[in-house]
Amino acid sequence: MKREDVLMEAMPYIQRFHGKTIVIKLGGHAMVDQKILDTAIQDVVLLRYVGINVVLVHGGGPEITEKMEAMGKKPKFVAGLRITDSETMEIAQMVLVGKINDNIVSDIAKFGALGVGISGNDGNLLIAHKAGTKTVMVDETSQEVDLGLVGDIEEVNPRILEDLLEKHYIPVVAPVAIDRKGHSLNVNADTAAGEIAVALKADKLINLSDIDGVMNANRTRTYQRLTLQEADALISDGTIVGGMIPKLESCLYALNHGVRSAHIINGNREHNLLLELFTDNGVGTMIHHI
Amino acid sequence: MKREDVLMEAMPYIQRFHGKTIVIKLGGHAMVDQKILDTAIQDVVLLRYVGINVVLVHGGGPEITEKMEAMGKKPKFVAGLRITDSETMEIAQMVLVGKINDNIVSDIAKFGALGVGISGNDGNLLIAHKAGTKTVMVDETSQEVDLGLVGDIEEVNPRILEDLLEKHYIPVVAPVAIDRKGHSLNVNADTAAGEIAVALKADKLINLSDIDGVMNANRTRTYQRLTLQEADALISDGTIVGGMIPKLESCLYALNHGVRSAHIINGNREHNLLLELFTDNGVGTMIHHI
Amino acid sequence: MKREDVLMEAMPYIQRFHGKTIVIKLGGHAMVDQKILDTAIQDVVLLRYVGINVVLVHGGGPEITEKMEAMGKKPKFVAGLRITDSETMEIAQMVLVGKINDNIVSDIAKFGALGVGISGNDGNLLIAHKAGTKTVMVDETSQEVDLGLVGDIEEVNPRILEDLLEKHYIPVVAPVAIDRKGHSLNVNADTAAGEIAVALKADKLINLSDIDGVMNANRTRTYQRLTLQEADALISDGTIVGGMIPKLESCLYALNHGVRSAHIINGNREHNLLLELFTDNGVGTMIHHI
């Protein structure tokens, strides 16, 4: 394909998204492979230059576990749920804010734009309260487990993001919230991205992970487009399982609260972000209204 | 070349020109072939969307002659210079402002941006006085010829262009000036483009015509880059002749008054504008300082 | 009357209209007699200086016909309606935008203010679709006639006018619209003025033509004031006929969509515009609510 044809193909999309706000969730894999991160960030910087307001939200689970082990702290799980005691929280925060977040911001600088790292306490962006106990099955008996310093978001104050977008920065958000007393709480990055997209009245929420999109029951193909209703049905009928559930739920939450479309795409393939946004056939699953 | 690679190659140029002002002279050929105009305007619209302030200046010689003949008015030339009487001026103005300019603005609308047609009297953009007589050789005797309603630009008031750029319109300028009493005068479009680039403190002046760039003496190759001094020398030593002289002179004038670089490229090849601006090897001649 | 008394008489009107928007339709006669145009434009410039936002909309029927003939193109009429084929449209556009509109802008410059010529495609001001066929009686049989490139306005985007007014320019609008594909269509100037007055939420619409105002059935006197209801009745009962109908209908349309008053005055008498606006007894017909 000729250079000029590519740019021409991109043009209607550039026009459509110009001045719009897009929230992008960067999944854990982009966090551990610098090359994958680099191409994602290049795409993000290009989006910024063609006039799109981009907000990044990142996770970091795998790296937190790794650092905990390096510090001789054993991660604790009950029925598959991580228990976040205060020592774990401190490590999580250092890794998320001091390493992953900072690294993304430096990467943005490397590719020629200005990022600003934002934690949930900056400008009181994310206010949460402790999620409390959860009922799980342990050895076939139901049990109440206190997840510790894990938070449910109760308020999003998007002003700090709006102020930064107005001045053309790319905000990079770490999934750490504070409670009303200023204590840090760990929040799910998919959920945070969805809540932020809603608070910013974003046009799109994009979940950039390591899978190609939403797949059908026997994993033979990826849906290119799903309506809100179809996606809902896929959760209800058990087609969607595992880690895809929170991703898809945050997408549906966003769509149900005013976001126009949500995308689940594979960040491991180079420039998938650009291809999904700027070409006639996207590369992942797009979920939309009706 | 893969789509994403094209976009990546464009990125550093998009960053470099973001927020800059570029004045583009659209040559006569773009005016007579709608398809050529279409690809030029598509490029211009894309430039606008990636944050570049574009001002278009167009000519229209061939079409003026054609309309004059359709109206039974014979164009008058002395020693190759067109004599512009008031009837000729009226036709020229109708063609330039009412046909060519308006057509370009409609083309911009067709490709999704907002243009505004501007004549030299709009906001007093171009103030000129009659160029007066010129000494020419007729039948081997030197003779004074009054060119009629042809103007030398004496003042450029760029505020109307700045006001429109600030609001993200694409101004399209017809080469018609007014004198201090409000009478219209025909001005050379290359010269007008150069003067406007200077008044706007533009970053670039691009002359989009039907030749590939500045060629060497025996027309065997096109220079890719020329310094101001080299270009000056090519005029002095007679390498440059004919219609290329005013094009190059307006480029040199602009460079000598603060514009950073000037380009002469072939508008007949599709998307040459994008390729010159957004690829590592341009497609025409770039003239620059030192 | 002493100078100072004139200024004092004008004062309450200056105060009342300060900061308000007035749309003035300049009729065809002002277009062919430069002296009439001059006094109208002097008035308009004064209005601008006393803080009134003025938008001019002009017609140009007679001059289009004249130029068509000069170009050997015979105007075609069916049952009194002009058929606008593409050649006619091209001439109309050249005359309206390249001659009449440009001339008005130069006249504004001559009297010391800054005008900007605007065609319906500038900033997508006037979007229209082909009016289609009309049923007319030809030789006593009803017949469908395609009027050709004549447009019905379907959308007015007044932002370009608002942007120019905000910066204190006087916009001068030619009655040429574009369709969704960027093709030019001829629109009625009275209608365009009415639509623009509504889109700008103007205070007044003034129709400056060559008649003294709305006259009674036996043409013995001009009404000084008419309510919307009275004017409606004059149309219904057949008192109003001919070219006055579209003028009055655009006034009534404007009044029915939020404009506060509409005036029909004679532009052939010097400074009638000022006298209508700035003296206790106006000079034409004012149509108002209740």
Add this chain to the structure above:
Amino acid sequence: MKREDVLMEAMPYIQRFHGKTIVIKLGGHAMVDQKILDTAIQDVVLLRYVGINVVLVHGGGPEITEKMEAMGKKPKFVAGLRITDSETMEIAQMVLVGKINDNIVSDIAKFGALGVGISGNDGNLLIAHKAGTKTVMVDETSQEVDLGLVGDIEEVNPRILEDLLEKHYIPVVAPVAIDRKGHSLNVNADTAAGEIAVALKADKLINLSDIDGVMNANRTRTYQRLTLQEADALISDGTIVGGMIPKLESCLYALNHGVRSAHIINGNREHNLLLELFTDNGVGTMIHHI
């Protein structure tokens, strides 16, 4: 003269002064005859509406004396100079700020604009220090006389005036200053007007009093125009005497510090202000550079 001709004659002046700042000193006579004040204020309101920034400065000597007598306080003069003790200052301030100034502001309201009364302490507009003693001849012996609470202006802070002009109010300034400790001091109104015109970089200073302008030595005619040098000479050679000296000196001070022209006109004749500004032949004396 016909109404429309008056307005046309005014137009070039309206254009010239549009957006400019004019400081007008209202003399004592305008203060005691409500009808004279009314026509002056009507003129001022008209100036405001045609886009001129007007600042009024008023005096009030005669009325102060009158009120002092009403309050049983005998004005004290030494060699013709008023001695301002603290009781006199209190009365002066009440009359200037509470009566004259307030009355002017109400008059502005009556004619349809918004005035704001300003004393020298509002926004620290006028900072002064006690003028101290003056050497006068009493009974043929030279004597030092302390004038009391009379101030020499040492600093003008025009921000409050600029803030009000920006919002289109007409500021009305009473000639009362404060010293660095917040005590009130009486200042000469002519001097205050000159200082304010300089601080505001005004275009004009107009002294509206009860004389027709600067007269020649034998009082046979009024000068229509004087250069700065000619006016200087008239003071030096003794042509100018009495109360005209401070008026002329404040004019010269203003011209020497950047104001473009100064006018001395008779406010007793109705609308002289408009006639001086808006007609080809003024009505008083204009002093200008070179």
Add this chain to the structure above:
Amino acid sequence: MKREDVLMEAMPYIQRFHGKTIVIKLGGHAMVDQKILDTAIQDVVLLRYVGINVVLVHGGGPEITEKMEAMGKKPKFVAGLRITDSETMEIAQMVLVGKINDNIVSDIAKFGALGVGISGNDGNLLIAHKAGTKTVMVDETSQEVDLGLVGDIEEVNPRILEDLLEKHYIPVVAPVAIDRKGHSLNVNADTAAGEIAVALKADKLINLSDIDGVMNANRTRTYQRLTLQEADALISDGTIVGGMIPKLESCLYALNHGVRSAHIINGNREHNLLLELFTDNGVGTMIHHI
């Protein structure tokens, strides 16, 4: 108490009132004792510096009477109500605007902030009409008494106050209104303060007088807090009498029209204003919703 503890105690209040608007009525006693005025103004200046928008409204009854007597004019009362003839109005205006108001503005300057004196005619702040006659009992027979130039406020135009607050001035309002013809009318200062608080959508109205607050029936204690309902009841059951009635009524009026709380505090005790606003236990009576 240690310095730092005082500042820490003040902090939550500073935070709460930051950016809010507070209207403060300065009672007559502050007007006659310069030391009391000084501490009140110091407090006001501090409030301005911690980001609170303060508007002062002052009265001046006692001083008006005093000046009238000094000018040999006997105040006239019928059944305890002052009859304001035009001579009385002139003196009142001179004292209120030219003496008291000006003195407060100078005091603000002395303590390092910028005040601007405002009368009801400045920017048409307070428009009133004559209150007309009142029925009073004279010698046991009911009689209609015309109070003269006393006004009932019918319109408040707060723009001049908003414009000054936006530029960080402290407006000082004298209780003089104008009618539609520009004549001055005396208005009650408590009422004016309440009306202004409502027009500005103020957060608080504070009445600073010479009593400690609202007292119980047998004058044994001051209420610290009262709900709107409780305060209403105290008026209905006759607990509140005399001069406290208009103070309390203006508070209730303000609360009923959107002001959040009203305070009645003793201005004779130094810095009571700060203590009421910035300490945990206030010093007067606060009236609030529910």
Add this chain to the structure above:
Amino acid sequence: MKREDVLMEAMPYIQRFHGKTIVIKLGGHAMVDQKILDTAIQDVVLLRYVGINVVLVHGGGPEITEKMEAMGKKPKFVAGLRITDSETMEIAQMVLVGKINDNIVSDIAKFGALGVGISGNDGNLLIAHKAGTKTVMVDETSQEVDLGLVGDIEEVNPRILEDLLEKHYIPVVAPVAIDRKGHSLNVNADTAAGEIAVALKADKLINLSDIDGVMNANRTRTYQRLTLQEADALISDGTIVGGMIPKLESCLYALNHGVRSAHIINGNREHNLLLELFTDNGVGTMIHHI
């Protein structure tokens, strides 16, 4: 001391510093004792509310060492200088940005203001290059030691701080810079604070550490005030030693580049920040020009 007297004493200082910018270096001790941090942050929040633009810069040496040990990484020193290898840098960054910085921002939220954590890569705030090798004495032989990932600041881009201050946030800066390729480098916090104060044209630089100020040679008293020259002399003559040298040098650097005064005060004593700024006798050493 009475509450109101404290507030009055603070007033002139509040006025003086209103709208000014102050950069505060928070020393390591404030980082390890939450109670000390709390009182410092309370002071900072109060400064913000009284209209001062505060930027915090923090260090973190002790805690970095502690975390390194927790992660089984032995800090390496040569001749007392820390060698920062890439693993050390990663830990430093996590502690500085993810723990200390985040904790300060949460503390600001707890006391009612909005902080935003900023690392040197946010908005490209701090650009540095590797400091390179240093010559040290090891076992009496001179040796070149590569300090590793330690940076010398070469460029400060204060726009992100200005943007945040303009919107009334409190920026909290971690002493981590990036090089031109986006790699993180450790920079000295005292130096960073000085550079930032200069780039922001700050009014004051305050170094809040655990010592009372600059002491005389025999440590018997703390200087209350020092001129730039006197402080220079104290370094030259060896009075100043150890950790005080970088603190004082960053102060002198700031003063020599436009900052008006620098303070070294003890942050361990509660509210020393307020006492230094808002009381007549400060609590530490102030260094100033001449």
